[in-house]
Amino acid sequence: xxxxxxxxxxxxxxxxxxxxxxxxxxxxxxxxxxxxxxxxxxxxxxxxxxxxxxxxxxxxxxxxxxxxxxxxxxxxxxxxxxxxxxxxxxxxxxxxxxxxxxxxxxxxxxxxxxxxxxxxxxxxx
Numbered sequence: 001x002x003x004x005x006x007x008x009x010x011x012x013x014x015x016x017x018x019x020x021x022x023x024x025x026x027x028x029x030x031x032x033x034x035x036x037x038x039x040x041x042x043x044x045x046x047x048x049x050x051x052x053x054x055x056x057x058x059x060x061x062x063x064x065x066x067x068x069x070x071x072x073x074x075x076x077x078x079x080x081x082x083x084x085x086x087x088x089x090x091x092x093x094x095x096x097x098x099x100x101x102x103x104x105x106x107x108x109x110x111x112x113x114x115x116x117x118x119x120x121x122x123x124x125x
Contacts, residue, residue, distance in 0.1 A: 028101035029074035034108040036068045036084055043068030044111055047086040051097075054079040077101045084109050 032051055036044040049070040051060045055078050064070045072082075077100050084092040089111040099105055 029076055030099040030101060030103040030105065031071060031073035031075055032080065032082065032097060032099060032105045032107055033069075033071040033073070034106050036064045036070065036109045036111060038089070038111055039113065044086060044089070047084050047089075047111065049109075050083045050085075051075060052081045052083070054081060054095075075099045082107060082109075084111060086111065088114055090114050 036047045036049065038044055043064075043066070045064055045066045045068060047064040047068070047070075049062050049064060049072060051072045052058070053060075053076065060072050060075060062070050062072055078098075080097040080099060082092075082094045082097055090113070092109050092111055094107065094109075097105060097107065
């Protein structure tokens, strides 16, 4: 094969492969993952972890495992609000989490025990 044919073959190959690689990177998804613990560093199983895409308001919801681990995936690139809830604990909210294509964002959470709400009902009697 002559040098000219090799150069043309390489140019055509580069021309056709470049858009495929670029579109694969643009279309990728990322994830947010971590562990939910309480203030004594014990795992919090069964907590609800919600990632809300700020631009679309679409929620991705997962539960923590027995070890307190969660993985929110796949997530389209964008900005997210993370909310973690479980009865008996204060709700955790973190804004401004940025997920890029093919990224893994680590977010460990410590939940605070909820305060006791007391009420007194007085009746005439």
